[in-house]
Amino acid sequence: MSGPTATDPAEALRTAAADGVDFDGLEATRDDDGFHLAVPEARYDGLSASAFLDAARGHEAYVEDWFFWHQHAPQDDASWAFLRWVERADDPLPERRTRLADGTAREWGQLLIETRTGERGRRRYDLRHVDDADTDDDALSVHTDPHDARRIRKTDDDGRYRPLSTAPTLPHGWAFADLGPAALVRAVEGFYPATIGNWHREREGRLDVTHWTEAVARQTGIYGVVETWDRGEGHEHVNWVAEACCADSECLKRREWAYDDETPLDVPGGDGVFPCREPCSLVIAAARRWTRMEAEASRTYEFDLTPSEKAQLEELVDAVADGRTDEIREADTSDGANRYRTRYLRAKLFDDEGNLCGVPTEADDADTE
Amino acid sequence: MSEALLIVAHGSHLNPRSSTPAQDHADTIRASGRVDEVREAYWKEEPSFRNALRTVTADEVYVVPLFVSEGYFTEQVIPRELRLDFEAADWDSDGTSADHATFTPTDVDKTVHYCGPVGTHDAMTDVIVRRAETVTGDDDVGAGVGLAVVGHGTNRNENSAKAIQYHADRIRDRDRFGEVRALFMDEEPEVDDVTDHFESDDIVLVPLFVADGYHTQEDIPEDVGLTDDGRGGYAVPTRIDGHDVWYAGAIGTEPLMADVVLERAADAGADVDAHDPRDGTTDAARADGD
DSSP, X not given: OOOOOOSSHHHHHHHHTTTOEEETTEEEEEETTEEEEEETTEEEEXXXXXXXXXXXXXXXXXHHHHHIIIIISOOSHHHHHHHHHHXXXXXXXXXXXXXXXXXXXXXXXXXXXXXXXXXXXXXXXXXXXXGGTTSOGGGSEEEOOGGGHHHHTTBOTTSOBOSSTTSSOOOOSEEEEEEOHHHHHHHHHHHSTTHHHXXXXXXXTOOOOOOHHHHHHTOOGGGGGGGGGOSSSTTHHHHHHHHHHSSTTTOSSEEOOOSBTTXXXXXXXOOOSSEEOSOXXXXXXXXXXXXXXXXXXXXXXXXXXXXXXXXXXXXXXXXXXXXXXXXXXXXXXXXXXXXXXXXXXXXXXXXXXXXXTTOOSSGGGOSOO | OOEEEEEEEOOOSSOGGGGHHHHHHHHHHHHHTSSSEEEEEESSSSSBHHHHGGGOOSSEEEEEEOOSSSSIIIIIIHHHHTTOOOOGGGTTOSSSOOOEEEEOOSSSSOEEEEEOOGGGSTHHHHXXXXXXXXXXXXXXXXXXXXXXXEEOOOTTOHHHHHHHHHHHHHHXXXXXXXXXXXXXXXXXXXGGGGGGGOOSSXXXXXXXXXXXXXXXXXXXXXXXXXXXXXXXXXXXXXXXXXXXXXXXXXXXXXXXXXXHHHHHHHHTTXXXXXXXXXXXXXXXXXXXXX
16 A cells, blocks of 8 residues: 555545545546546535635545545554454545544553544554553553563562463553554564464455474474374373463463364363464463373372362362462451461471372372272 | 564563663664664564464565574574574584575575574674673773683583674684783683782673573672672672772673664565665555565
8 A cells, every 4th residue: 555645535435536436435536528536425526626625624534534544654564454444444434534623442452542533534542451441541660662562471469470461360450552553563462473464364354273293293303302292192281281371361362273274172262352373382281281291100099188179179179270379358258269278288288398198299109099 | 685684682571671782672673774674583472483483474585683692592493483404504604604504494485594693693793892882881891801701601501601602703713902802701711800800900701691581680790899799780880809890791792783683684584674764765564564
């Protein structure tokens, strides 16, 4: 796409009419009879150059809208499509303009993007955490450089490092105010890298998905071992990987990859707006750990537990897996993962070496084989 | 024809500071206005190498690895993940002489100029010297001073040591420092015995690592004897065996590294001087902050 160069929307449209314009209800052409201009409400034919300008200025909303999308919006396909999606550009223009005058909001993961029209129909964007929708700017740290997003995304509200940018733990308390279209795209990509490009590819039907078997086959170095996890035993282990890593509670991307191109996984891929096109580095690194663990043969241990103790161990695993331990109240001993209950369990059932019920982990020392 | 610079770095799932140098240098270069579009990508963070080229708008992309040496990452992992049809022979390198090679990746319609790592660029020699100046606070540091260029070293890849040795040799040839040595964490000669390698009273250690992390903040300071526990920090200089040892931290955090990144791109043909932001001809995208 090449944009007009004039700074006046009507003049730019007149220049572009030579090549023909058909955009959001606006048509502009030029032929041997002169200029033609059409909007849903009106049509003008055989216009002189100056009459064309007068007519175009009489339908400012359409002309400015065309001008924004072809002069001010980034002209790469993915950014353009994203910005159109952000303001729901499928809606008819007059209705959309009315809505944009007050500001219209759309969510992208945990981001809230508010679009409004400014001078000459140019869009301006505000960006913040969805949970901060109703928070005053005064209570937020306001940023103007979109590249700051890369640094904001690094830690969660507790200051803990977020290696996965699409984890649902985006920190609160910041805002980007009054961004232009290119800057909005940069900020969004700063929070959720590569999501716009892959989302656009998916909409165009050309998302290049790399399934599990292909992704592990290309690993080398310390990750090459993951390929050995497939031992003709089906894909249940990959279901477990996806259940562990790819749920909405852990990642806001929607998993599009499967075991291979004929074998879908049996667990849901999540509901995220942006697609995940292949197992990520966290999944591969975790899979390396599980590959090593799954190389071990199972063995039989014997433990004496009360029914409550067994149930408590199960509750503990659940609490850690669901990231719930911070929510358990100090004195809530009804919860199996309560710290006092856990310490009591350890005091009662673990020996000095940390063995459950005094049963050693190593097979050679175990008397249960 | 639009051009972009893509800085590719290792990153980490555990250490948030691992990606800081790449981000800082990208910001520095972006602020200089010498390249329209500057992006980063990581092996362990996002965007991944695998998705990196689709985050770039420009048709011509200069990919500069923020790595110390040629080897496994620069010759296998990065080209593979970027979908470049790269063979180590394309660089025709002796282990420190990789320059650049041009490719068409399979997933995007772009031309990729794949550059050698920053660590082996000649300009890196100046950065090491500059680091010695900043850590001692002496712009004329050198006479009667021993300089140790410290690398990770590994017996698995001979190129790892070559990069360190290369710069140590170049600095020695300048006759600026009293003594210059290449020392390593994981191979001989080892940095543990740093004072055994120098006669000079003052010894400056410059670790050729990209990011500050476990190796540069804990391993090396503890091995050298700067501290018993690197988590508590260390004094600069520290008196060890009758020598004052000045320790710099990872070279990759040195601001001058941004220039080395640009040099790599320029060597590959990037027009890095064509976009001075002070000329007042900013386009709409830059006016929006891009």
